[in-house]
Amino acid sequence: MSSTQLKFLLSSSAENLIRLESVLKRRQEFGASPEFNAIIDGMLDWCGRYRENYLQHTPIISKVIADEEVSPVEEIALKTLLRNSINTFFVLHDLLLFLPREKIRKELHFFCQELFFPIYDPKDLSIILTSVYNAFEYSLDEAIRSLDVFMMKVPDPRKLPFGHVMELAIIDRDNPLSWAILAHEFGHYLDQKNNLSKPLADKFLQEKLKPEPNLPPDLRRIYRSLASEALADLTAYYLLGPVGILPLVNMELNFAMATDKPLPFDFKHPLTTTRLQVITNAAKDDQMTLGMFGAYTQALQDDEAAKEAKLPSDEKNVRSSIKKSTTEFADWIRNALLQEIEKFGLTRFSSVNLQTANDLKKTLLDGIPIGSIRQHTREEIAEALSRLTTTSPPSETQAAFAMLREERVRVAEVLSAGWIAASEKKTALLEEAFSKPDAEIFPHLENTLENQDELLMKSIEILSVMERTPSVTERS
């Protein structure tokens, strides 16, 4: 396993543990009801055991962070810790089902309102938290119609339009970076409401299998699912740029640690490395790159390649054929899907936005929220102001001072800046934390994560305030 992958997993699994503990402690403090104590205490106890095991591995972790060689036994010990910590996290997250559901944060509403403008309508699209460590989108009407109990009580449930639901993992409630996954789910919402991907999947099969034979229904279903996932991925890309695919990479790297085999093809989603390739190609066409997240995307590819190498040759061949077919299909359908997405008048993320995000990242790393940005460099402004004299005409003075004006940035830029900053400082954060005495390691990680979340929340809140409040110059 590469050192990058180990570092990623160290950071990610510790983060999951901390976030889970923070959900549980919050429930204990604010939603305290004795009937939930047993489950909260039980889960906190499991988190505590893994915290303890992490600390027992501090010397090995420090070696990994410093890129020093670890012995084979040390490497297996670390991998065993990571694997079981991640798997235990998955199980515990599922168990959150037994606790009362929290509401989502107001900042997430601001986020959706801006990112999905002008389509987002909270009356048609609810957002709830789910105990499954994943994200979903579905029509609540259809889900409710399939419930027997509901059918018995309501003569015609069709008359009750409940709209759609997007589900976000409970653990991601306070983590704005993870909200990027909702852009993918929003793509499914658009697709279901407007029947976008299905006709294209059918068209592909018609073109490729001319004259159309008796098409096995399963094949049609598979291609429709693949098209639907491609549309969702491309919607996330359209709205957020390269960052749109990162929650998936993040999740996949965690799942990859859970098992020794490459994650199987589920006949619905293309393999994640294929999806990553599709977005990389789309970004390249738009003069953007996933290079700044290269370490993690590479880790994912390396992990898959290493696991595939151990497969029997027949399984290896099947996987390779699946990749080839799904990639060809994705290439065929990509531009048509992007054209469909374009029709909704959503704001497309471009290379200019990525550049802005990269500039904003520096402010974030300084610990300052990023609701706005100046259009001129510090040097340009200094130069203009230094030219002013007591006899300068008012127009020149106004022009110089107007250069100080801050332009509101977009929520997609804030999120991208957040991802870039978090990726860049991941290793440094680990280094910092594990250089401290044992008792301070987890509190340090906890504080840093909390600050990162709050900084992004504050930035999103500032955007919503700026949206509603005209600037001083606009008012005059």
Next chain:
Amino acid sequence: MTYDMELGLLATQAMTELVHAEANQDDNRYRAFLQKSAEFCKSIREASASVELSATTPTEIAALVLAVRKVSQERSSAYERERLKQVEQIEPVIRRVLVEKRKPTPAEQLQIADVLFSASAADFK
């Protein structure tokens, strides 16, 4: 996804013992590593064991036992069979080292560690 948290923790704790045993050349911690590894193997074997029939089992109970055995065999995945096979390979090694009251050789350590890692994976059916 199927995953046994107790088994996972046992594997993690066993490896923690080995790391500390290696770092400090501590015989007690080598023993703890072996004992926890043995416990891990036993748990897997017990979880995969089928119900045995003796000659004296009454017919009406035997029918139930056979039905249970059939269901459990059907449910047993390739992953479970593979895991059992791995465990059966290291159990004699662990037993021998414990009986000989010595620390495991580097090759034995690696063999056991590899199985603890692999056999604590989740099963994506």
